Amino acid sequence: MANTQRLEKLVTQVRRDILRMVHKVNSGHPGGSLGCTEFFVALYNEVMELKDGFDMDGKDEDLFFLSNGHISPVFYSVLARRGYFPVEELNTFRLIDSRLQGHPTTHEGLPGVRIASGSLGQGMSVAIGAALAKKLNKENKLVYSLHGDGELQEGQNWEAIMYAAGNKVDNLIATIDRNGQQIDGSTEDVLPLGDIAEKFKVFGWDVLEIADGNDLEQVVAGLKEAKSRTGKGKPVCVVMTTVMGNGVDFMMHTHAWHGKAPNDGQLATALEQNPETLGDY
Amino acid sequence: MTQYTDQGKKDTRSGYGAGMTELGRTNPNVVALCADLVGSLKIQDFIDENPERFFQVGIAEANMMGIAAGLTIGGKIPFTGTFANFSTGRVYDQIRQSIAYSDKNVKICASHAGITLGEDGATHQILEDIGLMKMLPGMTVINPCDYNQTKAATLAIAEHHGPVYLRFGRPKVANFTPVDQTFEIGKALLLSPGTDVTIIATGHLVWESLLAAEELENQGISCEVINIHTIKPLDEKAILDSVKKTGCVVTAEEHNYLGGLGESVARTLAQHLPAPQEFVATQDTFGESGTPAQLMEKYGLNNKAVAAAVLKVLKRK
Numbered sequence: 001m002a003n004t005q006r007l008e009k010l011v012t013q014v015r016r017d018i019l020r021m022v023h024k025v026n027s028g029h030p031g032g033s034l035g036c037t038e039f040f041v042a043l044y045n046e047v048m049e050l051k052d053g054f055d056m057d058g059k060d061e062d063l064f065f066l067s068n069g070h071i072s073p074v075f076y077s078v079l080a081r082r083g084y085f086p087v088e089e090l091n092t093f094r095l096i097d098s099r100l101q102g103h104p105t106t107h108e109g110l111p112g113v114r115i116a117s118g119s120l121g122q123g124m125s126v127a128i129g130a131a132l133a134k135k136l137n138k139e140n141k142l143v144y145s146l147h148g149d150g151e152l153q154e155g156q157n158w159e160a161i162m163y164a165a166g167n168k169v170d171n172l173i174a175t176i177d178r179n180g181q182q183i184d185g186s187t188e189d190v191l192p193l194g195d196i197a198e199k200f201k202v203f204g205w206d207v208l209e210i211a212d213g214n215d216l217e218q219v220v221a222g223l224k225e226a227k228s229r230t231g232k233g234k235p236v237c238v239v240m241t242t243v244m245g246n247g248v249d250f251m252m253h254t255h256a257w258h259g260k261a262p263n264d265g266q267l268a269t270a271l272e273q274n275p276e277t278l279g280d281y
Numbered sequence: 282m283t284q285y286t287d288q289g290k291k292d293t294r295s296g297y298g299a300g301m302t303e304l305g306r307t308n309p310n311v312v313a314l315c316a317d318l319v320g321s322l323k324i325q326d327f328i329d330e331n332p333e334r335f336f337q338v339g340i341a342e343a344n345m346m347g348i349a350a351g352l353t354i355g356g357k358i359p360f361t362g363t364f365a366n367f368s369t370g371r372v373y374d375q376i377r378q379s380i381a382y383s384d385k386n387v388k389i390c391a392s393h394a395g396i397t398l399g400e401d402g403a404t405h406q407i408l409e410d411i412g413l414m415k416m417l418p419g420m421t422v423i424n425p426c427d428y429n430q431t432k433a434a435t436l437a438i439a440e441h442h443g444p445v446y447l448r449f450g451r452p453k454v455a456n457f458t459p460v461d462q463t464f465e466i467g468k469a470l471l472l473s474p475g476t477d478v479t480i481i482a483t484g485h486l487v488w489e490s491l492l493a494a495e496e497l498e499n500q501g502i503s504c505e506v507i508n509i510h511t512i513k514p515l516d517e518k519a520i521l522d523s524v525k526k527t528g529c530v531v532t533a534e535e536h537n538y539l540g541g542l543g544e545s546v547a548r549t550l551a552q553h554l555p556a557p558q559e560f561v562a563t564q565d566t567f568g569e570s571g572t573p574a575q576l577m578e579k580y581g582l583n584n585k586a587v588a589a590a591v592l593k594v595l596k597r598k
Contacts (some may be wrong), residue, residue: 122343
């Protein structure tokens with residue numbers, strides 16, 4: 001896959017962006033962001049059908065909603081590098097007067113963002129609404145969403161999961177980032193989620209799994225497979241196993257970096273492991 | 282004083298239903314959502330005429346608010362429908378993040394507001410909703426007084442871009458404002474001019490205030506009655522112009538005195554024109570079961586309570 005090389009470069013650069021953004025303001029959520037880097041890069045550069053430019057209604061293009069808004073660094077980096085706003089603006093992450101708020105918002109007019117998220121568990125409902133609007137508008141386009149696995153502890157998700165299946169919202173692809181971690185520890189220790197794929201299945205969704213969500217080719221193939229299953233009467237769920245903190249050895253396989261920024265030395269080590277590929281902002 | 286005639290008692294929620302029927306015919310972008318209360322919200326005609334533009338979400342109000350937010354992306358104008366309690370307190374964070382903070386053009390339409398919901402009791406009688414909703418930046422808060430005005434408000438909010446909370450009620454009450462009136466969001470209505478005291482009322486208390494003003498006129502007291510159907514943005518000029526003339530004010534609403542219209546008026550006066558004020562409202566309490574009339578009497582929300590408040594405020598002038 002010739003394109004994979006280009007995307008791999010982008011993945012590495014996005015990791016650098018994430019690390020530098022959270023380091024600069026000594027806050028933010030690198031763990032989940034790093035874990036979902038391949039997903040965002042694949043989605044925005046290989047999977048979604050997007051128009052040039054940005055308008056809120058997003059008619060005649062695919063839409064994406066980030067429900068677990070705390071992984072804003074990866075979202076912002078990928079949006080910027082896809083051309084939604086200048087990459088230099090990543091420098092303003094979490095600073096006063098910035099459009100790059102701690103959690104994504106429409107309030108400051110940042111192109112690429114269509115809903116505020118951060119208070120967890122709300123994104124699937126919004127994605128369903130946008131998918132229903134596409135059906136009303138007779139648009140043959142899709143709505144994608146991303147949810148943390150821990151976020152599924154919020155009850156509103158299950159209202160939405162029930163609704164989407166019951167009402168055949170089959171132009172929706174909801175991906176669950178199954179990294180098994182949340183702030184207080186492993187998801188299975190904090191509040192067991194059990195077999196997420198099975199839960200979606202019994203609610204009536206078409207479910208597929210991406211065994212390694214940090215393998216770019218698997219992510220692209222999985223999302224394309226998900227796409228092929230739309231329009232068949234069922235919403236599609238992708239359960240994607242990832243490693244929180246992926247790409248930085250000391251951040252991997254732990255919840256410790258969920259919401260903690262690296263210090264100067266840690267940043268240097270992390271950046272060494274992810275050499276500049278497409279130019280730092 | 283200006284005389285008003287009750288054209289026949291009707292529930293304000295039916296005004297909402299009639300407004301939705303009309304919007305279904307005139308505005309193709311309007312869609313309706315409901316959380317298992319179609320009959321209570323009186324939207325069956327809208328559904329019958331526009332089945333593809335109706336979304337039954339079941340008993341899942343949080344999901345309803347999120348779906349409504351999503352429907353705006355793509356140009357739809359969603360009207361959500363459930364009781365006021367389940368339209369606000371139950372889903373406050375969903376409204377806050379997915380609708381208000383996200384600047385979404387959702388119309389949150391809330392029936393069975395206040396204590397006149399009646400027999401179901403305090404679990405369903407929300408008296409805090411105005412406060413909850415007016416605190417949200419960018420939220421417009423409207424509480425029309427009768428059937429005709431509720432219908433007009435329903436039509437008007439479809440033309441207004443931005444989140445709106447539209448509050449109406451369950452019982453049949455006097456219908457006295459003009460049929461097919463134009464509804465101007467944020468514009469107070471001077472119902473009856475007077476010189477001794479200003480009565481500022483909203484919702485079901487507007488008619489009660491007119492009854493009180495009529496009774497007080499017989500006692501030689503001249504009341505200026507203002508209908509504030511839009512609590513936010515508040516028509517401060519109308520309030521100040523009136524109180525400059527009368528020098529005192531009674532506010533009347535079917536809501537807790539904390540957080541309601543009364544507090545908004547008091548804030549306006551404190552900033553610009555301090556004046557004695559009495560509050561006809563519930564006194565930081567939950568409601569209970571009973572008929573609407575019994576509850577209005579017991580909780581001091583009827584024309585007698587308004588008249589008593591006027592006599593009290595006049596002594597403080």
